[in-house]
Amino acid sequence: MTRLRIKDRRTPSQAKAMLATQVRYGQGQAHAWEKYDLSNEEGVKKLLADAGYTNYRRLVEELRPKDAVLPLGTHVGWHGWEFKMPTGGGSYSAIRHADGEELARIEGESGRFVVSQYQERFDDSVRNLQRCTSGEEAHYGDLLSCFADGLASIEAFVNEIAQPHLDRLPRGQDEMVSLDYKLDEWIPLLSGGQRVDKSQLWWRHFQEVRSIRNWRQAHPRASVYGIGDSTFCNQLNLWRNGVAIMLLYLHALTGRLAPPELVKWAYVPDIEPIRD
Numbered sequence: 001m002t003r004l005r006i007k008d009r010r011t012p013s014q015a016k017a018m019l020a021t022q023v024r025y026g027q028g029q030a031h032a033w034e035k036y037d038l039s040n041e042e043g044v045k046k047l048l049a050d051a052g053y054t055n056y057r058r059l060v061e062e063l064r065p066k067d068a069v070l071p072l073g074t075h076v077g078w079h080g081w082e083f084k085m086p087t088g089g090g091s092y093s094a095i096r097h098a099d100g101e102e103l104a105r106i107e108g109e110s111g112r113f114v115v116s117q118y119q120e121r122f123d124d125s126v127r128n129l130q131r132c133t134s135g136e137e138a139h140y141g142d143l144l145s146c147f148a149d150g151l152a153s154i155e156a157f158v159n160e161i162a163q164p165h166l167d168r169l170p171r172g173q174d175e176m177v178s179l180d181y182k183l184d185e186w187i188p189l190l191s192g193g194q195r196v197d198k199s200q201l202w203w204r205h206f207q208e209v210r211s212i213r214n215w216r217q218a219h220p221r222a223s224v225y226g227i228g229d230s231t232f233c234n235q236l237n238l239w240r241n242g243v244a245i246m247l248l249y250l251h252a253l254t255g256r257l258a259p260p261e262l263v264k265w266a267y268v269p270d271i272e273p274i275r276d
Contacts, residue, residue: 018267150243205242
C-alpha cells in the first residue's frame with residue numbers, strides 16, 4: 001500500500017525563496033517595485049523591515065513549517081461561490097460585466113459561479129495532491145487528476161489574460177489553438193516581448209507532468225501498466241515545479257500578481273514515502 005506525506009518543513013532556501021517571491025510578485029505588493037529595488041535580497045529585506053519584520057533570519061525560520069502563513073498584506077481573492085435560489089421557478093442569477101453585458105446565468109435552481117477558472121482548477125489540483133499525501137493509502141488516479149487539473153489551471157490562466165486581447169492574437173493554422181502555441185506565440189505579446197524560458201527545471205517538469213497525464217489519462221496508450229511506490233512519489237514531486245512554479249512564473253512574466261495560496265504551494269516541501 002502506497003502511503004505518502006509532505007515533509008513537515010521547508011529547507012531554509014525554500015523558505016527564503018517563498019518569502020522573496022511573495023514580496024516581489026504576490027498580491028498586496030502592487031506598488032512595491034515603485035518604492036524598492038526588489039531585484040536583490042537587500043531590497044526585499046528593506047521592504048520587510050519597513051513593514052515591521054526587522055529580524056529577517058527569524059522570519060525565514062518561521063516560514064519553514066509547511067503550513068506557515070505568509071506575512072504582509074496579502075489577500076485571498078474570491079474566485080467562485082455557491083448560492084441557493086428561492087423556490088418557485090422563474091428566478092435567475094447572473095454575472096454581468098461593468099458595461100452590462102451578461103457573462104453567466106443560472107435560471108430556476110441553485111448552483112455555483114466561477115469567476116476565475118484558473119484558480120478554481122488550481123484549487124482542485126491541490127485537493128488531489130492532498131489526497132495523495134494524507135498519510136492514508138494513496139491512489140494513482142488522484143495523482144492523474146492532480147496533474148490534469150494543474151495543467152488545466154495553466155491553460156486557463158493564459159486564456160484569462162489573453163481574453164481582452166483576442167482580436168490581435170494569432171491563431172495559427174489549426175482550428176483549436178494548442179497550449180504550446182499559446183505559450184510560444186501569445187505570451188510574448190502579453191508580456192512585452194518576453195518569451196517563456198525553456199531552459200529551466202520547471203519547464204522540464206512541466207513537460208514530464210504533461211507526458212504522464214497524456215499517457216496515463218487523457219490518451220492512454222495501453223491497458224496495462226505498473227507503478228512502483230518510489231516512482232509514484234517521484235512523479236508527484238514533479239507537481240511543485242511542473243504546475244505550481246510554472247503557473248507562478250507565468251504570473252511574474254506577464255505582470256500579474258500571484259494569489260498567496262499559489263506562492264505557498266509553489267514552495268511546498270518535498271513529498272516522501274511513509275515507511276512502516
